[in-house]
Amino acid sequence: MMAYRFGPRLAGALAALLCAGQALAATVVPADHAHLQYTGRIDHADAAAPVLSWPGSSIEGNFTGGTLAVRLRDQYGKNFFNVFIDGDLARPVVLRAEEGSKTYAVATGLAPGPHRFLITKRTEGEEGATAFQGLELADGAALLPPPPRKERRIEFFGDSITSGMGNESPDDGPDHRLEDKNNFLSYASIAARELGAEAHVISQSGIGVMISWFPFTMPDFYDQLNAVGDNDSKWDFSRWTPDVVVVNLLQNDSWLIDREKRLLPVPDDRQRARAYKRFVERLRSLYPRAHIVCALGSMDAVRPGSKWPDYVRAAVEEMRREGDGRIDTLFFEFTGYQAHPRVKQHQANAARLAAFVRGKMGW
Structure with missing residues (x-):
């Protein structure tokens, strides 16, 4: 089995992956078990193998048994x-899913009594989709x-930024x-x-509002x-309605329009603000009662002298003039770091966002 090196935050956290047939469990828990709790835009068309693609x-869930x-x-x-056992969020078992179907041993030798697990997708749609085919527990154990x-x-x-690209890489x-x-x-x-909220993350590295690094x-x-990728699947927005919507876009637009000159004719300031506003208005039409941030x-779209925050402000101010009283702006400070934010920067931005939302929502 090939070894993978991780940043210092994950030192010692990577578990050995075991192939199907090597797993120690004996009780099979199907993916459609009523006690499994799914969160996110997950495709349940095949109840025996729900598909996870969004970061x-x-x-x-909770389970008994030692494995x-x-x-x-x-x-x-x-x-x-990530697979977290018994709420230990500092030490995930990190799985690399190999192509095709496999069973991965996550935990062995757990103490008697109830345990809990949380599985989260670290990566995003550009890495592909993964079908969850269930769990294996110890003989006689139960969900x-x-x-x-x-x-x-x-x-x-x-x-x-929202996906977390490169966030666990060293600074250099x-x-x-x-x-x-x-x-x-x-x-x-x-x-x-921090807010005690269930989250859906709709993000894609390289994506923009007017132009992306792909079509x-x-x-x-x-x-x-x-x-x-870009496909014909449709999410049913009636299935899950957020209280708060956070939009953090335009970083790629700033690079591709101003630096790379890939969008011609070059949109003027008003066109940029209007394109952003049109997208936010789509979200508002879906979520009339949500607070939009x-x-x-x-990153450098908010560097000193950048006009990109102005486009966000202009769009929000216009929506407010039109009667939208539940929309605000929030800008995360550019620290001068030229790469994708690392975990410490994400933590600082999260604290700022959480405080802002608490103030608006009373959470």
């Missing part, structure tokens, strides 16, 4: 998952009723390694936990059930 999608194994069928062999669902809900629409390390991408430690997921934009992508940062 931060999760499965959790736990997870059955996955991965599309490309590029996805990474228990799940924890109660959180009552608060927050949804994020963003790019690589590369941004592109899949093992260093961890949505669980993005500002979005951290803030949701589709967030206005093409935001309503999909499946996050693997139009955020930006903390």
Whole structure:
């Protein structure tokens, strides 16, 4: 089995992955078991193998017995998952899902009594989709009723910053390694936990509002059930309604329009603000009662002298003049760091966002 190196925050946390047939469990828990709790835009068309594609999608539950194994069928062999046991959020078991179907041993030798697990998708749609095929527990063990669902809900629409691209890489390390991408430690997921809120994360590295590093934009992508590229899948917005919506977009637009000159003719200031406003208005039409936070940062789109925060302000101010009283702006400070934010920056941005939302929502 090939070994994978992780940043210092995950030192010692990577478990050995065991192939199907090596797992120690004997009690099979199917993926459609009533005690499994799913969170995120997850495709349940095949109840025996629900598909996770969006970053931060999760499965959790309570169980008995001394062992736990997870059955996955991965599309490309590029996805990474966290598995947390008994609420130990500082020491995840990190799984790299190999292409195809495999069973991965997560925990052995657990003490007698009840235990809990949380599985979260570290990576995003560009790494492909993963079908969850159930669990294997110790002989005679059982799945228990799940924890109660959180009552608060927050949804994020963003790019690589929201996904957590490169956040576990060293400060002087590369941004592109899949093992260093961890949505669980993005500002979005951290803030949701601080607020005691259930989160949906709709993000894609490289995406923009007017232009992306690929042929589709967030206005093409935001309503999909499946996050693997631009596709015809449709999310049913009536299934889950957020109390708060956070939009953190335009970083890629800033690079591709101003630096790369890839959008011609070059939109003027008013066109940029209007394109952003049109997307936020789509979200408002879906969520008429949600509080919308139009955020930006903390990469160089918010550097001193940048006009991109002005486009966000202009869009929000116009919506307010038109009668929208539940919309605000929030800008995460550019620290001068030129790469994707690392965990410490995500933590700072999460604290700022959580405090802002508490003030607006009374949470």
